[in-house]
Amino acid sequence: MTDPLLRARGVARRFGAQVALEPTDIDVRAGESLALIGPNGAGKSTLLAILAGALEPSEGRVERVGGARVGWVPQRPALYDRLTARENLELFARLEGEKSAAAAAERLLARFDVPADRPAHVLSVGNRQRLNVALALLGDPRVLLLDEPTASLDPGQRRRLWEIVTALRDEGGAVVFVTQNLEELDLHADRVAAMQQGRLVLAGVEEVFS
Amino acid sequence: MSRVVLLLRKDLRVLLRSPLLLGVLIAYPLLVAGLVGLVAGYGSSKPRVALVDEDHLPRVAHVGGRSFRIQAAIDEVGKNVHLVRMDPVEARHALATGRVVATLTVPPGFLADLRSGLHSPSLVYQTTRGGISSRVTQQVQALVYALNLNLQKTYVRTDLGYVQLIVRGGRATFSGQTYDVLGLTRMAKLLQQLPRSPQRDRVAEFVRIAGVALTQTGSLLAATANPIGLERAREPSRSSLLSAQVQAYALALTITFLALLLAAGAIASERDENAIGRLARGLASMGEIVWAKVALASAVALALGLAIALVFGVIVEAGNVVGGEPWARLPLLAVGLAIAGAALGALGSLLGALARDARSASLVAVLVVMPVVFLGLVPQEVAPVAGWISDGLPFTHAVRYFASSLYDTSPWRTVGRELLWLVGLGALFGVLARLATRRLLA
Numbered sequence: 001m002t003d004p005l006l007r008a009r010g011v012a013r014r015f016g017a018q019v020a021l022e023p024t025d026i027d028v029r030a031g032e033s034l035a036l037i038g039p040n041g042a043g044k045s046t047l048l049a050i051l052a053g054a055l056e057p058s059e060g061r062v063e064r065v066g067g068a069r070v071g072w073v074p075q076r077p078a079l080y081d082r083l084t085a086r087e088n089l090e091l092f093a094r095l096e097g098e099k100s101a102a103a104a105a106e107r108l109l110a111r112f113d114v115p116a117d118r119p120a121h122v123l124s125v126g127n128r129q130r131l132n133v134a135l136a137l138l139g140d141p142r143v144l145l146l147d148e149p150t151a152s153l154d155p156g157q158r159r160r161l162w163e164i165v166t167a168l169r170d171e172g173g174a175v176v177f178v179t180q181n182l183e184e185l186d187l188h189a190d191r192v193a194a195m196q197q198g199r200l201v202l203a204g205v206e207e208v209f210s
Numbered sequence: 211m212s213r214v215v216l217l218l219r220k221d222l223r224v225l226l227r228s229p230l231l232l233g234v235l236i237a238y239p240l241l242v243a244g245l246v247g248l249v250a251g252y253g254s255s256k257p258r259v260a261l262v263d264e265d266h267l268p269r270v271a272h273v274g275g276r277s278f279r280i281q282a283a284i285d286e287v288g289k290n291v292h293l294v295r296m297d298p299v300e301a302r303h304a305l306a307t308g309r310v311v312a313t314l315t316v317p318p319g320f321l322a323d324l325r326s327g328l329h330s331p332s333l334v335y336q337t338t339r340g341g342i343s344s345r346v347t348q349q350v351q352a353l354v355y356a357l358n359l360n361l362q363k364t365y366v367r368t369d370l371g372y373v374q375l376i377v378r379g380g381r382a383t384f385s386g387q388t389y390d391v392l393g394l395t396r397m398a399k400l401l402q403q404l405p406r407s408p409q410r411d412r413v414a415e416f417v418r419i420a421g422v423a424l425t426q427t428g429s430l431l432a433a434t435a436n437p438i439g440l441e442r443a444r445e446p447s448r449s450s451l452l453s454a455q456v457q458a459y460a461l462a463l464t465i466t467f468l469a470l471l472l473a474a475g476a477i478a479s480e481r482d483e484n485a486i487g488r489l490a491r492g493l494a495s496m497g498e499i500v501w502a503k504v505a506l507a508s509a510v511a512l513a514l515g516l517a518i519a520l521v522f523g524v525i526v527e528a529g530n531v532v533g534g535e536p537w538a539r540l541p542l543l544a545v546g547l548a549i550a551g552a553a554l555g556a557l558g559s560l561l562g563a564l565a566r567d568a569r570s571a572s573l574v575a576v577l578v579v580m581p582v583v584f585l586g587l588v589p590q591e592v593a594p595v596a597g598w599i600s601d602g603l604p605f606t607h608a609v610r611y612f613a614s615s616l617y618d619t620s621p622w623r624t625v626g627r628e629l630l631w632l633v634g635l636g637a638l639f640g641v642l643a644r645l646a647t648r649r650l651l652a
Contacts, residue, residue, distance in 0.1 A: 070491065078487055092488065095493040
């Protein structure tokens with residue numbers, strides 16, 4: 001068994017009186033592709049956001065082993081509508097500490113085929129999602145966290161996304177993705193974690209498909 | 211490049227790409243400033259005061275042997291107070307319902323007492339409490355002062371007539387009887403005709419000294435009646451529309467509106483666009499995000515404030531207004547604009563973080579900005595509570611700073627004090643905003 005890149009211990013999240021995530025332990029290991037599944041409101045997005053560092057847990061902690069960099073693709077695109085795709089990429093590249101923000105932006109624009117100089121708010125849903133994924137790849141993350149990343153992508157873009165994800169995993173990185181799509185689960189998941197009512201109820205592909 | 215600068219540049223770029231929003235943000239406070247000016251003008255218009263004449267004063271009264279034009283004196287005062295004649299019942303009702311702010315009653319026997327000169331008659335004044343009553347009281351005191359001044363002149367002239375009679379002699383009428391008064395001058399001539407003796411010389415010396423002393427009586431009486439005079443200088447002065455206070459209010463109101471709304475909207479839109487989560491992953495701390503919004507408000511306040519000061523200056527110079535525009539003070543004004551903008555930006559960030567979404571944040575900011583501004587406009591002597599609350603908000607301190615930095619001969623004390631207030635309030639609101647940003651991640 002490989003070493004974990006992300007280690008969550010007892011992470012929980014409450015929004016006021018509502019419990020979104022019960023105390024949960026989970027490891028994300030190098031070279032694996034972990035799928036998070038479960039019904040709506042099960043706590044998948046909350047767990048993913050906590051692993052990404054986008055949401056503080058009410059209790060517990062997340063450890064990035066060896067300072068592993070993490071990329072995050074939230075379900076709803078996280079970008080600035082009034083900026084162009086290029087400007088969004090350059091801004092976040094600088095914030096990520098990329099040495100050449102312009103070059104990084106150019107590379108990702110070409111890779112995801114996103115219209116570069118149009119404001120994000122006029123882009124199609126698919127293009128916005130591609131930009132959302134491209135933003136997550138800035139800073140060369142070793143762990144990629146994706147929340148239903150293919151929901152608004154066309155088949156070609158889905159295939160391209162999974163190629164990128166697979167390459168990252170094969171290079172010793174790790175991928176965690178939330179999905180409702182059994183085909184994606186079957187094709188791309190090495191391990192499955194099922195969630196229900198804020199609890200991790202199953203962990204392992206065999207249990208899910210048995 | 212620091213993260214704060216990166217976020218600030220992003221916000222400025224977003225702002226410049228929203229020309230309609232920018233236009234409204236600039237035009238709206240200027241419009242409000244104009245309306246406030248109009249309201250202030252209305253507020254300084256003549257208050258209505260009921261005049262109850264229970265003595266049926268004539269238009270012209272004869273006091274001390276001279277004509278005294280009562281109506282003309284009242285008309286003169288009417289330049290400051292709108293006097294409305296009413297009967298006693300109507301006046302009481304008008305005061306109770308607020309249709310007039312005061313009643314001024316001339317009681318029966320007023321004119322008779324005045325003519326007798328035995329004791330001073332009184333006018334009876336009644337007003338409401340609070341509001342503009344202190345101002346109305348001053349206006350009515352001015353009315354009584356003006357009436358007294360006219361009467362004093364009449365009395366002084368009458369008294370001087372008597373003095374002249376004693377000095378020069380002549381015919382005079384008292385209580386319906388005519389007398390021939392010898393007078394000091396004629397008395398001195400008569401004394402010259404008497405045989406010389408020590409007694410005659412002593413009386414002649416007294417007559418001479420008394421004559422000299424009494425000729426000074428005129429100016430002495432005038433000075434006693436009116437020890438200090440007030441003359442209006444003919445030199446033209448600055449229009450009130452271009453006064454230091456109006457300039458300070460226009461600047462403060464504009465940047466208050468702009469900074470609050472911009473900062474509140476900008477921080478809330480980080481959540482609306484879901485970018486806050488991406489930033490929170492270690493790309494920028496919540497403190498840095500708040501700093502960026504504070505810097506945005508500060509930069510915009512500085513730019514717009516200097517533009518407004520420039521426009522004022524051009525108008526002042528073009529109109530050759532007395533006093534001119536204090537161009538040399540613009541750097542000092544710029545410091546105040548930046549700091550006031552930052553303090554207001556911190557307050558706006560707090561509102562935006564609490565409101566969470568941009569639409570609510572804008573609405574809350576608009577709702578908050580009005581009381582913030584109007585509390586600062588209420589004179590502290592009228593409503594002390596408003597003054598205390600206003601001291602806890604940046605607007606009042608910004609007004610004081612701007613007025614002092616532009617026009618005080620020695621502004622450093624005021625500027626320093628208000629700067630400390632603005633920095634302190636900015637720090638307080640900034641810390642609260644930083645704490646409130648946790649809500650943005652929820």
